């Protein structure tokens with residue numbers, strides 16, 4: 217039977233362990249045989265975990281869990297082999313398979329939550345919207361990071377359901393915000409593999425009543441790498457709805473300029489790695505400047521990701537980024553904190569903006585634009601504490 221994307225189980229009625237080992241070896245040998253696909257040789261490998269009733273356990277679910285643990289060991293021992301369950305393995309690191317099952321029930325039991333991190337316009341200092349970021353708090357294991365469970369959801373075929381939940385949840389949340397705020401949602405490349413992504417997005421917008429232009433979908437390079445013609449067609453359909461499309465983590469992968477020509481992205485998000493070193497590394501500064509200039513020429517917003525300090529904020533602004541996101545403004549927060557954040561942010565930035573803007577105009581009229589900029593900066597710094 218097939219359990220997940222690439223997980224299968226065999227129930228075997230055998231005489232002894234030797235017979236099981238023989239079947240496992242035969243399966244591996246057959247699966248490992250290269251075959252031709254579009255004229256190319258392709259090799260597939262597999263790993264196998266075995267548990268035996270009644271020696272190891274006699275209930276089905278325990279038996280499966282033990283087989284899963286043995287499978288994990290087979291993979292850890294170099295893959296393409298089989299392992300029998302041993303009691304000592306139970307104490308070792310837990311297999312991802314278990315985490316996968318846990319994730320499935322977490323989704324069903326509403327244990328997942330979205331947190332929201334603000335994006336701030338660097339000209340007006342106002343929040344333009346929030347990025348939705350998944351959080352999973354497991355009752356026993358505590359917080360599990362997206363970098364750990366998103367790949368798991370992708371491996372186990374759960375990403376479709378998870379991604380759909382995120383779309384619905386985040387659109388419904390954003391529909392309660394002031395209407396000038398957008399919500400950004402991360403899409404896994406695998407969500408493009410399903411043929412109904414456009415329908416899912418339309419459904420989430422319709423169910424929440426959120427205007428399409430308030431939804432931003434963040435994609436990463438692999439979307440443009442595999443099946444790119446098909447995926448580009450999907451992106452165009454989404455764009456035609458009025459949804460905005462952002463290219464996330466720019467600079468982290470190939471960052472091919474061809475991508476920028478292949479689709480009229482609304483926004484480029486510059487990977488955190490560059491922002492991180494922008495104060496100490498002149499090369500990083502030059503790269504950020506070049507990306508910002510490129511994006512501005514293509515009429516795209518450039519967002520600096522992972523801005524942690526006022527110094528970094530200064531630099532990304534100076535290099536031409538038009539938007540920023542990071543701990544300097546706020547960590548991702550629960551939806552219940554958004555209202556307070558907006559009020560406080562408005563107090564810090566909005567009020568001071570009003571105060572100096574008339575003074576700035578006087579300076580500009582007097583031809584003292586540089587001084588006007590200096591005052592603006594000083595005021596912003598003071599407001600930011």
Ligand code: C2E
Nearest residue numbers: 349350362363366382402403404522523524541542543544
């Ligand atoms: P990402 O899309 O690049 O999201 C930004 C990540 O940077 C988030 O990590 C955020 O918490 C973190 N971050 C924000 N500001 C700062 C900062 O100033 N300093 C530092 N050091 N980090 C900062 P998080 O929440 O752990 O998410 C990690 C990744 O998981 C995301 O990277 C995204 O690729 C993925 N992810 C999160 N939620 C979803 C989702 O709903 N669907 C999909 N497909 N992927 C998601």
Ligand code: CA
Nearest residue numbers: 347402434464
């Ligand atoms: Ca993102």
Ligand code: CA
Nearest residue numbers: 464465485521
């Ligand atoms: Ca990113």
